[in-house]
Amino acid sequence: MSDLSVSQDAMNQASEQLDARVREIVQWHFSPETGSPFWLDWAKKAGWDPAKEVQSFADLIAKFPHFQDEWLRDLQPEVWVPNAFKGQPFNIFETGGTTGMPKQRIGWNDYKVDYSEFSDKISDEHFPKNDYWLMMGPTGPRRLRLAIEHLANVRDCSCYFIDLDPRFVKKVIKNKQFDVARSYMDHVVDQAVTIFKNRKVSALFTTPKLLEALSERIDLWKAGLRGVFCGGTTMDPQYVRFLTEEVLEGKIGFYPTYGNTLMGLAASVPLQPEDNFSITYYSPQPRAVLRVVDPKNTTEVRGYNEWGRVELTTLTKEFFMPRFLERDEAIRRAPRAPYAWDGVAEVRPFGAMEKKIVEGVY
Amino acid sequence: MKDLPHIPCLRQGVPYVSLNQNDVTDYQKHEPLATVSQVNAGVVKRDLRKTGEARAALKKFTVDQLIDISAKAGENFLNGTLPLGDQGHTQTPDEYVATLSSTSGLPYVMVRRNMAKIHHALTNMRTILTGLTRGLDLGIIDQGFGEQFGTRISFFPTTEALGLIMPSNSPAVNSLWLPSIALKIPVIIKPGREEPWTPYRLIQSFIEAGCPKEAFGFYPTDHEGSGAILQQCGRALIFGDKNTTDQYANNPGIQIHGPGFSKILIGEDQIEHWQDHIDLIASSIAENGGRSCINASAVVVPRYGKEIADALGKVLGPLKPSAVDDEGARLSGFANPKMAEYIDGTIEDDLKTPGAEDVTGRYRDGDRKIESNGGTYLRPTVVYCESIDHPLYNREFLCPYASVVEVPQSEMLNSIGPSLVVSAITKDPEFTEDLLSSSLIERLNLGPITTMKVSWDQPHEGNMFEFLYKRRSIERA
Numbered sequence: 001m002s003d004l005s006v007s008q009d010a011m012n013q014a015s016e017q018l019d020a021r022v023r024e025i026v027q028w029h030f031s032p033e034t035g036s037p038f039w040l041d042w043a044k045k046a047g048w049d050p051a052k053e054v055q056s057f058a059d060l061i062a063k064f065p066h067f068q069d070e071w072l073r074d075l076q077p078e079v080w081v082p083n084a085f086k087g088q089p090f091n092i093f094e095t096g097g098t099t100g101m102p103k104q105r106i107g108w109n110d111y112k113v114d115y116s117e118f119s120d121k122i123s124d125e126h127f128p129k130n131d132y133w134l135m136m137g138p139t140g141p142r143r144l145r146l147a148i149e150h151l152a153n154v155r156d157c158s159c160y161f162i163d164l165d166p167r168f169v170k171k172v173i174k175n176k177q178f179d180v181a182r183s184y185m186d187h188v189v190d191q192a193v194t195i196f197k198n199r200k201v202s203a204l205f206t207t208p209k210l211l212e213a214l215s216e217r218i219d220l221w222k223a224g225l226r227g228v229f230c231g232g233t234t235m236d237p238q239y240v241r242f243l244t245e246e247v248l249e250g251k252i253g254f255y256p257t258y259g260n261t262l263m264g265l266a267a268s269v270p271l272q273p274e275d276n277f278s279i280t281y282y283s284p285q286p287r288a289v290l291r292v293v294d295p296k297n298t299t300e301v302r303g304y305n306e307w308g309r310v311e312l313t314t315l316t317k318e319f320f321m322p323r324f325l326e327r328d329e330a331i332r333r334a335p336r337a338p339y340a341w342d343g344v345a346e347v348r349p350f351g352a353m354e355k356k357i358v359e360g361v362y
Numbered sequence: 363m364k365d366l367p368h369i370p371c372l373r374q375g376v377p378y379v380s381l382n383q384n385d386v387t388d389y390q391k392h393e394p395l396a397t398v399s400q401v402n403a404g405v406v407k408r409d410l411r412k413t414g415e416a417r418a419a420l421k422k423f424t425v426d427q428l429i430d431i432s433a434k435a436g437e438n439f440l441n442g443t444l445p446l447g448d449q450g451h452t453q454t455p456d457e458y459v460a461t462l463s464s465t466s467g468l469p470y471v472m473v474r475r476n477m478a479k480i481h482h483a484l485t486n487m488r489t490i491l492t493g494l495t496r497g498l499d500l501g502i503i504d505q506g507f508g509e510q511f512g513t514r515i516s517f518f519p520t521t522e523a524l525g526l527i528m529p530s531n532s533p534a535v536n537s538l539w540l541p542s543i544a545l546k547i548p549v550i551i552k553p554g555r556e557e558p559w560t561p562y563r564l565i566q567s568f569i570e571a572g573c574p575k576e577a578f579g580f581y582p583t584d585h586e587g588s589g590a591i592l593q594q595c596g597r598a599l600i601f602g603d604k605n606t607t608d609q610y611a612n613n614p615g616i617q618i619h620g621p622g623f624s625k626i627l628i629g630e631d632q633i634e635h636w637q638d639h640i641d642l643i644a645s646s647i648a649e650n651g652g653r654s655c656i657n658a659s660a661v662v663v664p665r666y667g668k669e670i671a672d673a674l675g676k677v678l679g680p681l682k683p684s685a686v687d688d689e690g691a692r693l694s695g696f697a698n699p700k701m702a703e704y705i706d707g708t709i710e711d712d713l714k715t716p717g718a719e720d721v722t723g724r725y726r727d728g729d730r731k732i733e734s735n736g737g738t739y740l741r742p743t744v745v746y747c748e749s750i751d752h753p754l755y756n757r758e759f760l761c762p763y764a765s766v767v768e769v770p771q772s773e774m775l776n777s778i779g780p781s782l783v784v785s786a787i788t789k790d791p792e793f794t795e796d797l798l799s800s801s802l803i804e805r806l807n808l809g810p811i812t813t814m815k816v817s818w819d820q821p822h823e824g825n826m827f828e829f830l831y832k833r834r835s836i837e838r839a
Contacts, residue, residue, distance in 0.1 A: 277381060
C-alpha cells in the first residue's frame with residue numbers, strides 16, 4: 001500500500017490558501033470597481049457587506065445562503081459580468097435544459113486554467129503528446145467542448161469531435177422511447193467507429209456508457225487507444241471495475257472525472273487495490289470547493305465515509321457561486337495525496353436510491 | 363466460511379463475485395438468507411459474444427449422453443446435497459424446500475410438488491424430446507443430418523444460447539428450459555430476484571452429473587441486463603405479467619410465458635351433470651396455490667352459472683392459510699405483501715362495476731386479504747359475472763381466482779380468447795370438432811380432466827425443439 005496520507009501541515013496550508021482565496025474573490029465580486037451587477041445588487045438587498053464580513057471559508061458558509069439555480073436561468077448573462085471584465089466578449093456555457101431554460105454560466109479563461117492544470121495529472125504514456133484525440137460526448141453549448149480541445153492542444157494534440165445531445169437522450173428515455181434512444185446511441189457510436197477505423201486516435205473523452213458501447217464494436221487497444229478520460233454519469237465501484245478490467249482490459253489508462261459547467265473539473269485519484277474500485281474526486285481547490293453535506297441540515301458536513309448531498313462553491317474572478325446544492329449525492333472522503341482537502345466519492349444523482357433518475361448516456 | 367451463503371454470478375460456469383450484492387431475505391422474519399452478486403448489463407453483453415465456446419463444450423456430448431446426464435441431474439436435484447454458492451455452503455433437499463418456501467411464500471408441500479415435476483422432467487428427458495421432435499432419431503441432431511421416415515433430414519440450431527428471464531414465484535417453470543441442455547444449447551439465466559435457488563440448484567445438479575459447466579450462464583442482473591439477454595441471445599423465454607410480455611409479442615425470437623387464461627368449458631350435453639364436476643373445477647382453480655398459468659381462471663357454461671359459482675364458493679371460500687410445513691396447505695403466502703394488496707384492490711375495484719358478485723364472500727369468514735403465520739395471503743375468490751363484458755371475466759391473478767359466466771355453447775369459442783389450457787366437458791361431436799379446430803387453445807383436454815394435467819411428451823406452451831432448431835433441406839453427393 002502506497003503512502004497516500006496527508007500531513008496536518010499540508011491540510012492547514014490548504015485551509016489557509018482557501019481562506020485567502022475566499023477573501024480575494026469575495027473582495028473582487030463585492031467591490032464596485034471589479035464586481036458584477038448581480039452580486040453588488042445582492043449585497044445591497046442583503047443589507048450586509050460580504051467584502052468586510054467574509055474573511056474565511058467558514059464565514060462564507062455561515063453567512064451566504066445557497067446559490068439559487070434559477071438565477072442562472074432567469075437572469076440575462078450580462079448581470080454576471082464582473083466590472084473588471086466589462087466590454088470583453090464572453091463565452092456562454094450551458095448545463096441542464098432538457099426541458100425549459102438551461103442554466104447558463106459565462107466565462108473567459110477559467111476553463112483553460114482548469115484543463116491546463118488537469119493536463120499535469122494525466123500521464124504521457126496514456127495520453128501521448130503530439131497525437132490525436134477524440135471527444136465523443138456533449139459538445140454544443142457546453143464548456144466541455146472547448147475545454148477538451150484546449151486540453152488536447154496543451155498536450156500538442158488535435159481533437160476530433162462527435163456530438164451527443166444529452167437533452168434529446170433524456171427526453172426520449174423519459175418518454176420511454178427506448179428504441180429511439182438506442183438508435184441515437186448507435187448513430188453516435190457508429191461515427192466514432194468510423195473515426196477509429198480511418199484515423200489514428202490515442203486518447204478519448206467520452207461517457208462511461210458510450211465507452212462501453214464503443215468497446216462492443218471495436219477492439220479499443222488494437223484501434224490504438226491508450227487513454228480514456230471519462231465523465232458524465234454515475235459509476236459505481238462494480239461498473240468501474242467492469243470498465244477497467246474488461247472494457248479497457250487493464251491496459252488502457254482510465255481517468256474518471258467529476259465536473260460540470262459550474263465547477264470545472266474534479267480529478268480522481270489513481271485507484272489503489274484497497275479502494276475496491278470506489279473512485280474519489282477532488283475539486284480544483286481553491287478555485288472550487290466540494291462539500292458533502294447533510295441533506296436535512298446543509299450547514300453540517302457529513303462524517304467521513306458517509307453519504308450526503310454535494311455542495312459546490314466556485315471561487316474565481318470570472319464567477320462566484322457560493323454553496324450551490326448539486327443534484328448529486330456522494331460519500332465524503334478524507335484528504336489523500338496529492339490533495340490536502342476532502343474528496344467526494346461514488347457520485348450519483350441525489351435520491352438515486354429512492355427514485356429512478358433519467359441519466360441517459362451522458 | 364462466512365455465515366451467509368453468497369451466490370455468485372456464473373460466467374460460463376465460472377463464479378464471478380460482483381461488488382454489488384443483494385440480500386435475499388426470509389419474507390416473514392425479514393432475515394437475509396444469502397447474498398447474491400448482481401452484475402451490470404455490460405458483463406452479460408460481453409459474455410454473450412462468447413456463447414460459441416459454451417456451445418462447443420456441449421457439442422462434445424451426444425444427445426444420448428446428455429439425456430443420461432439430465433437423468434442424473436434429476437436425481438441430484440431431488441435428493442442430492444449440492445454446493446450453494448462460493449463460500450463452502452451446501453444445500454440438502456430439505457434445506458432447499460425450507461429456503462424456497464421462506465422467500466416465495468409457497469408452502470413446503472407445493473415446493474415439493476414443484477421439485478417432483480422438475481425431477482420428472484429431467485428423468486424423462488427422452489420421452490420429452492421424443493414428444494418435442496415427433497420421434498426424430500436424436501442422432502440426427504448429433505450429426506446435423508441423417509435419414510428417417512424415408513427421407514433426408516437436417517436440423518440446424520437457431521441460436522448458440524437460450525436466454526431465460528425467470529420469475530420469482532413459480533419454481534416449476536424451470537422445467538421448461540431443461541430440454542435445452544440435452545439439445546446442446548447452453549442457457550443464459552437471469553433468475554428472479556427472490557428465487558435464485560432453483561436455477562442455481564439445477565445448474566449444480568447438472569454440473570455434478572457431468573455436464574460441462576460452460577453450458578451455464580447465471581446472471582442476477584437489472585432491467586438493462588435482462589434486455590441484453592432478450593436482444594442478444596437470439597432465442598429467449600420471458601415470464602411475466604401481460605404488461606411485461608406484451609412488449610415482446612411480435613418478436614419471434616422471444617417465447618412469452620405470461621398469464622395462461624386457462625378455462626373450463628361445459629357443453630350443453632353435460633351441463634345437467636354440473637354437480638359431478640365441482641371438485642374437479644375447484645382443484646383446477648386452486649391447486650398449486652392458484653399460481654400456475656394452467657390453473658383455471660374462468661368457467662364458461664351455458665346454464666347454471668350462479669349455481670356453479672355458489673357451489674365452488676362453498677368448496678373454496680372456507681380455505682384458509684396454514685403453517686408452511688402443513689402437508690395439507692392449500693394457499694401460498696405473498697413474499698411481497700404489496701402484490702397481495704394490489705390484487706385485492708383490483709378485484710374490489712372491479713367488483714364495483716355492476717354485474718358481478720364475489721360468491722366466495724358468502725362462505726369466507728373475513729376478508730380476502732389476511733395476515734396469517736407472519737405472511738400475507740389472498741383467500742380463494744370465485745366471481746359470478748353476468749356477462750363476458752364484465753372486467754372480472756377472463757382475468758388471472760396470482761391466487762386461486764376464477765370467474766363463472768354463462769355463454770351459449772354456440773358462442774363459447776368466440777368468447778374465450780387465447781387460452782393456454784381448455785378442459786371441455788362435453789361428448790358432443792360437433793362441439794368437439796369446433797374445439798379441435800380452434801386456434802385459441804394451446805392444450806385441449808376433452809372430458810372431465812383437470813386443467814393442471816400436463817403431458818411431458820406433448821408440449822403445451824411452445825415447442826422448445828422447434829424454437830431451438832430449424833429444419834433445412836439437404837442433399838449430399
